[in-house]
Structures are given as structure tokens and as C-alpha cells.
Amino acid sequence: MFKQKIGELLSKQLNLKEEDVLKMLERPQKPEFGDYAFPCFGLAMKAKENPFKYASKIVDQLNEKLPKEIEKTEVKGAYINFFLNKKVLAENVLKKIMDQKSSYGGSSEGKGKTIVIDYSSPNIAKPMSIGHLRSTIIGNSLLNIFSILGYKTVGINYLGDYGTQFGKLLVAYKKWGKQYNLDKDPIKTLLELYQKFHAEVEAHPELEDDARMEFKKIEEGNKENLELWKKFRELSVKDFKRIYAMMNVKFDVWSGESLYIKKAKALANSLKKKKIAVESAESFIVSLEDFNMPPCLITKSDGTTLYATRDLAASIDRNKKYKFDQMIYVTGSEQKLHFQQIFKVLEIIGEKFWDKCHHVYSGMIYSKSGKISSRKSGKELVFMEDVINEAISESHKFISTEMKDKEKDKIAQQVGVSAIIYADLSNDKIKDVEFDWDKILRLEGNSGPYLQYSYRRASSILEKEKFSGKFSIKEMNDEEKMIVNKLSQFPEAVENAAIHYAPHIIANYANELAQLFNNFYEKCQVLKAEKVVKGQRLAIVSAVKQVLANSLKLLGMQAPDKM
Numbered sequence: 001m002f003k004q005k006i007g008e009l010l011s012k013q014l015n016l017k018e019e020d021v022l023k024m025l026e027r028p029q030k031p032e033f034g035d036y037a038f039p040c041f042g043l044a045m046k047a048k049e050n051p052f053k054y055a056s057k058i059v060d061q062l063n064e065k066l067p068k069e070i071e072k073t074e075v076k077g078a079y080i081n082f083f084l085n086k087k088v089l090a091e092n093v094l095k096k097i098m099d100q101k102s103s104y105g106g107s108s109e110g111k112g113k114t115i116v117i118d119y120s121s122p123n124i125a126k127p128m129s130i131g132h133l134r135s136t137i138i139g140n141s142l143l144n145i146f147s148i149l150g151y152k153t154v155g156i157n158y159l160g161d162y163g164t165q166f167g168k169l170l171v172a173y174k175k176w177g178k179q180y181n182l183d184k185d186p187i188k189t190l191l192e193l194y195q196k197f198h199a200e201v202e203a204h205p206e207l208e209d210d211a212r213m214e215f216k217k218i219e220e221g222n223k224e225n226l227e228l229w230k231k232f233r234e235l236s237v238k239d240f241k242r243i244y245a246m247m248n249v250k251f252d253v254w255s256g257e258s259l260y261i262k263k264a265k266a267l268a269n270s271l272k273k274k275k276i277a278v279e280s281a282e283s284f285i286v287s288l289e290d291f292n293m294p295p296c297l298i299t300k301s302d303g304t305t306l307y308a309t310r311d312l313a314a315s316i317d318r319n320k321k322y323k324f325d326q327m328i329y330v331t332g333s334e335q336k337l338h339f340q341q342i343f344k345v346l347e348i349i350g351e352k353f354w355d356k357c358h359h360v361y362s363g364m365i366y367s368k369s370g371k372i373s374s375r376k377s378g379k380e381l382v383f384m385e386d387v388i389n390e391a392i393s394e395s396h397k398f399i400s401t402e403m404k405d406k407e408k409d410k411i412a413q414q415v416g417v418s419a420i421i422y423a424d425l426s427n428d429k430i431k432d433v434e435f436d437w438d439k440i441l442r443l444e445g446n447s448g449p450y451l452q453y454s455y456r457r458a459s460s461i462l463e464k465e466k467f468s469g470k471f472s473i474k475e476m477n478d479e480e481k482m483i484v485n486k487l488s489q490f491p492e493a494v495e496n497a498a499i500h501y502a503p504h505i506i507a508n509y510a511n512e513l514a515q516l517f518n519n520f521y522e523k524c525q526v527l528k529a530e531k532v533v534k535g536q537r538l539a540i541v542s543a544v545k546q547v548l549a550n551s552l553k554l555l556g557m558q559a560p561d562k563m
Contacts, residue, residue, distance in 0.1 A: 001092060002488065005069050006036055006082050013061060014043065027489070034074065034081035035485065041078050051078030090473045090484045090536075097487065097543040098469055103148065105494045105550050110151030114322050117143050117153065119330035120249070123160035124236035124256075125169055125190040128243055128384040131332065134362045134433070136384075137424045139330040140249045140556045141503035142360070148554065149498055154322055157240075158314065159256035161233050163307065165194070167215025169232065170225055171207060172197040174214075186235040212302070219261065219304060233258075243385050247417055248556065255314070263313040264305040268298050276349060286345050296341040311342050319353045326356050328501065333361040333430065360501045363432035365424075391440070392416035398449055398563060407562070414558035415449055421557050422448030426507040446511050448557060451548065454514035456563045457521060458545035462538070465527050471539035474532055479520040483540055486513050490547050494554065503555060510551035517544045 003025060004018075011018040026037045044054035055075045062073050062080075071085040097104045119139020122128045143155045172193040180189045201207045217225045237254065244250065268284065271277035277284040282301035288294065298309050318327060329339055339359035346354035395416035399408045423440040427433050440447060476484070486509075493509040496502070526537045549559045 002069050002084055002089060003036065003492070005067060006038075009062060009067075009070075010038060010058075013058060027492075028081065031482070031485075033076055033079075035084045036082040037076075038080040038082070039078060040080065044078065054078075055080050084485075086476060086481045086484060087473050089488055090476065090480075093484055093488045094471065094473075094539045094543050097546050098539075101546060102550060102553070104546065105490045105554075106148035106150065107491070107495070108150045109495075110146060110149045113150075113325040114152045114154065115146045116156060116318055116322055116324045116327040117146075117330065118156045118158050118328065119143075120244075120251075121158045121160060121331070122236075122240060123165075125166070125187070125194065125232045126236075127187050127191060128240060130365055130384055130387055130435075133384055133387070133420070134365060134424055134429075135330045135332065136244075136247065136249055137421050137556060138360065138362055138429055138503060139328075140247075141421075141425060141506075141554060142328065142330065142498075142501060144554045144556060145494060145498050145503065145506070148494065148550075151325075154253060154324075155251045156253045156255050156318075157251040159233075159237075159254070161229075161236075162257035162261065162310070164211060164215050166218065166229060166232075167211035167213070168197045168207075169194050170214040170218075170228060171210045173228065182235075187239045190232060190235075216302065216304065229258075243388070246385075246388055246413065247421075248558065257307065257310045257314075260310045260313040260317065261305065263317060264309040267313050267316070268305060268309055271298060271349065274349075286348065288341060288344055291344055293337070293341055293344065296345050308338065308342060308345075311338075312345060315342070315346060315353075315357065316351060319351070324353070324356060326358060327353075328358050328360055330360045330362070333363055335359070336361050358501070360429065362429045365433050365435050388417060388420065391420050395419065395449070398453075400562065403562065411560050411562055414560045415452060415563070418452060418552070418557035419448035421555060422451065422507060425503045425555050426511065428504050429502060445515060451510055451514050451552060451557070452560055453563060454517055455545060455548040455552065455559050458517065458541050458548065459561070461521075461526055461541050462545065465534075465538060467538040467542050469539075469542075471535040472532065473536055476536070477524065479516070479523055480537070480540060483513070483516050483520055483544065486516055487543050487547055490550070497554075506551055506554050510548060510555070513544065513547060513551070517541075517548075 003022065006025060007018045007022040010016070010021045014021070021038070024038060026039065028034055028037045040051050040055040040058070044051040047054060052075065055078055059073050059075050059080055066073070069085055069088050071083045073083070074081045100106075117139050119142075120132055120136040122132050139155070143153050147153050169190065173190075176193060176196055180193065182189050197207065197211070214225060218229055233256075268277065271286065272284060277286050277298045280295065284298045285295035286298060288296060296308050297306050299305055315327065318324065329335075331339075336359065339357075339361075343354050343357050343359075346357070392413050393416070395412040396408065398415055399411050403411070419440045423435070424433055426446060444450065490509065490513075493505050497505040520540070524537060526534065526541060529537055552559045
């Protein structure tokens, strides 16, 4: 509302489109420079005027007709700084939060639009590794962000359930499977068999040929191999769903490479007929030399399709099915070239939706030692479940001893999982993330538990004094003004997180809000304040609680009732 009011004022004064003015408005880094700033460099150059004089002239004209929402304007260098009327701002923002509750921060921007998000995508017959953690967390958060902005979202878990690695697994299972108990711990058992294959192949290289033959049998429809492959897939999906439930992650669609074998073969044949795919070293490729990229391999020498072929077929199928406005792939940065090739091939073959596809890539997870090591044993932890369980175990130290064991376990899971999520999402996605148990599980700021503790602190105040929802704004001190100002910025944070595919914007926003609230809590009486001031401050506490809850939800984190 307030940003739009500034946009409306400036667009009329400068004879510019309001949307263009809104894009130019900035948030000053320091509060003494106001709440919004408008740069005049470019406009002054066009008018062949000194930027400071140009900005001053506009301010003189604006000050003659300032609306009640704006307290004053000032010129700083070549910027026009806008200072909002904090009383009017507080009345509007606090009421809006109370009215909109869990939908505050959202909009109808995405109404009638569909966004498909492909994320997590583990390989079957292997435990989910910590390498899948970032894709899962980032993808889930983006789904939440676009949902609150009114988009129809489709979350897809595209499993790695096809390829020559399954030929290797079949060889191992048929040769040594009887030595293992598949029913006891199926996924780790399948991993051990896969590892045994690689240990044996050094001494028996002919096993590689056996693996290729076993995989080819799957493509040819061999009943025994298909039955085993289906069994491995079902066991994997069951185990994945158990771990996703621990993280409160859900998908709309469970898909996989195997669903696109026939369509991938048909696409490959079509590309060959059209001479788009050409033979090279007995394989077929799409040359991308003109675009300074290596070729995209379409089929191998034995005619089998590849990961890229199946991704192409899947993207075409999804476009037909969902008629999406955007399709987002969330993976590690090591797949950057792969998706550049996929999007370019889609463009070459005339698929007009190619420019609606986006690759959101993330850096690696690392520790200073080079390994993500257990706090207790010092052993390397590569499985996502192990990391989650250890975080939950460590989180018990934050939980009140007065709770019953079942309740403590529930809260510890909420805190532990959220600690992991925040440790990831508080960083820019493209940066490598250091995995540090002490930082992840601390209560003193910039951590998941700190946000949850701040939410719980606000809840505790409101449990002691029920807030009716009625309030009036009198004089506000600096702590109150800063919180109200920060609360007003939440919708912008959500919008920017969507524009840049960057959940860390919301994570950082929530941390700053929590810090302001805890400073307010230390310096300002709430329950013992005078009646008018108490109502005003209870309204602020209630709004902080709601916006923290909304922030946590968008990040995929839980807001615990107790701690």
C-alpha cells in the first residue's frame, strides 16, 4: 500500500509508468535515509541537469501535496528519500496482519498461472544422501513461496530409477543376493550389493559387460529383471516417504526416468529422421558447437537412451500436461551444463516453452574437515536420515524437562529438522554451505532454534494476556517503530524471494525480525505497561508471532507450541 502510494505520486510527477517507478524504488540500508529511496541519476542525465538539483526540484513539488501516509521527503545526493508516517503505517500494517493471518505476505499475483518444480530426485536402491538435502529443502521452500503468491504449484519428485547402474545392481543381486537379508534393511542392503559389484569388478572386468546385458534386458521387457527392478523401486519409494515425513516434505507427483523410456526412444528416432541428431562415434548427438557447448548425447552405441534424452521427453510431456508458465529444476551446480544443453536442444527442436524452463542450482555442503562428521562418533555421515536423527537427538537439550517423553520427542523433531533447514536456507543457494553442528543448533541468533525460540517467546506473552485484537496507536518508541517497519516489509521479502528463486531472503528477513523482537522484549514492558500502551504492544507481539509463523512455514520449518 505505502510503496504503491509513493509509486503513484512519482509516476504522476515524472510522467512515468507506475510499474517502472516501483521497479526503481529501493530500500535504504540505513534508517536515517528513510524507508524508500528513489534514484534520480538516469532521469537527471536525460534532462541534462545536475542530479542533486533535479531531485531537489521534484521534492519541492512533492512536498506541496504529501498524503498522510508519507511524513516527509528529503534529498540525499541524487536520491529522493521517503519517510513514512509510522503511526499510519502501524495502524495499517498491524490491522492487515490480523485480518490476513496466515495469508499475510501473499498475493494474487500468480492467479491462473502454473509453476512446476522438480526437486529432490534421489536415486532408487540407495539411501538418500546428504547431497540431496539442498535440492529437497530449496525446492520445498520455493513451492511454499509460489503457493502463497497464488500460483498453482506442482511439486515433482523425479526419481533416478533407470540406467546402467541398475544392470550392475541386478548382476550383484543375482550373484550375491542370497548372502544378504533384503527384508531387514532393504535400501542399505542394496547399497552394499552395489558397492560389492564395484569391489569385484576390479578383479573381474567382464562384470561390466554382464551389467550392460542385464540392463538391456530391462529395456527389452525381460520379466525377471522387470520384476526385480519394480521391487527395488517400491522398497526405495517406501523408505523415501518415511524420511520425507520426518522433514514435513510432500510431493504432488512421484515420477521417474523409467516413465519416459518409450517417449525418449520416439523422440530420439524423430531427431535422427530430422537430421537434428547425427551419428558420432557410433552414438547419436545434437551438436551444440555453435553455442560453445559440448554435444548433447541422445543415444549410446547400443541404441539405449540417456539421462538427457529422458529429461527432454519429460519436459515436453510436462508442458502438454500442465501448460506451465514456469518449470523450475532444483539441483546441484554440477548439473548446470546438463540443463543448459537441455534448454538449448528444446529451443533447437522448436519447443516454444524452452524459455519458461529455469535451472535453480545450489552449491555443495561441506565441513572444515572436508567431511560432514558425526558429533558423537567423528565418523563420516553421508545419509540424510543419519543427519536428521542426530539433529533431533541434539535438540533434546533445548526442550523443557517438564514435558512428557512423547511430547519432548515431537518438539525435538520440529527443532532438529528446522535447524537443518534454516542452516541451508539462510545462505544464498549458489554458495557452498558449511555444515557446523554448533552453529546449526545454537539459540543465540541466526539459527533455526533461535527463530523458533523467538516465536515461542511471543506466544508465551500472548498466553499470559489474551489479546482482543483491538488497539490504538499513540506514541511509539524506536523499538516499536523498527518492528512495525520490518513487519511492513514481509510481502516485499516474499515477492523478492520468488523473483530470484531465493528462500534465503525470507530466512534473513525472519532472523532480522526475531532480533528486533528480542531487543524490544528486553527494553519494553508489555504486560505491565499502561492500558493504551499495553494494547498497542500486544498488537505488535501478536503481529510478530504471526509473521514469524508465516516465515517458518514458507521455509518448510515448524512453529513449536512449546520449547
